[in-house]
Amino acid sequence: MKSLTPPYRCALGRSTQRTDPDVIKREGWQAQHILVVAESDERLDFVEREFIRRLGERLYGGKRHG
Numbered sequence: 001m002k003s004l005t006p007p008y009r010c011a012l013g014r015s016t017q018r019t020d021p022d023v024i025k026r027e028g029w030q031a032q033h034i035l036v037v038a039e040s041d042e043r044l045d046f047v048e049r050e051f052i053r054r055l056g057e058r059l060y061g062g063k064r065h066g
Contacts, residue, residue, distance in 0.1 A: 028034040037044070039053045 025036045
């Protein structure tokens with residue numbers, strides 16, 4: 001039995017170029033005001049990391065253990 005080939009091919013995962021995650025984050029912020037930042041980002045000082053941690057816990061709950 002022959003398997004049918006779809007009439008189109010998905011290009012996801014086939015690109016040879018990788019986009020820098022910081023470029024995607026920057027564009028997301030500039031275009032849509034979506035902020036993506038890791039609590040452990042070394043560019044942040046202690047106060048900023050603590051703020052990010054508390055904001056994340058308030059919005060999404062604490063870390064899950066287990």
